[in-house]
Amino acid sequence: MDLSSVIQMGVEAIKNNSNEETSGLDSNLLTKALSTLVGDGEEFDLSSLISGLAGGSLASIASSWLGSGENSPISAESIIALFGDEKIASFASILGLSEGSALDALSDALPAMVDGASSGGSIAENLLSNLGDKDSLMRMASKFF
Numbered sequence: 001m002d003l004s005s006v007i008q009m010g011v012e013a014i015k016n017n018s019n020e021e022t023s024g025l026d027s028n029l030l031t032k033a034l035s036t037l038v039g040d041g042e043e044f045d046l047s048s049l050i051s052g053l054a055g056g057s058l059a060s061i062a063s064s065w066l067g068s069g070e071n072s073p074i075s076a077e078s079i080i081a082l083f084g085d086e087k088i089a090s091f092a093s094i095l096g097l098s099e100g101s102a103l104d105a106l107s108d109a110l111p112a113m114v115d116g117a118s119s120g121g122s123i124a125e126n127l128l129s130n131l132g133d134k135d136s137l138m139r140m141a142s143k144f145f
Helices: 003-015 027-038 046-055 059-066 076-083 085-095 099-118 123-131 134-142
Strands: none
Touching (some): 003 027, 003 099, 046 099, 059 099
16 A cells, blocks of 8 residues: 555544644645654555564554454554654654644554555555565564464
8 A cells, every 4th residue: 555545544533533733733744744754755664563563562452453353542652662752753843743642643543554554455465565575474473473
């Protein structure tokens, strides 16, 4: 899935949340901030994000986002651990938000983006296309079990 489609899912999740500070943000600004945070310039880097979740003991969250059931929430602390303080501060700065509001926005956007990027085909096919080969996919999948 291309970056712009996935980013748009994140933008919609943020704009449709209940936080007045983030729901009124400009879509173009949100697109820029999310692209800077989760993209590699052309595509949503699903494999890196999922690897980060699995490597950070958040495999159950990643699994829920990839599965067909309800998406588990992610805490602010987990988002910071996943991206690092510097990237979160940059995301917040681009949007003119406090880091707390930025983290709230990301807690809405990330599950929607991963869920959307992994649907429309088998999860294995989507991950394989992002990881590059079957061995990489199997190493990452083993972390979930």
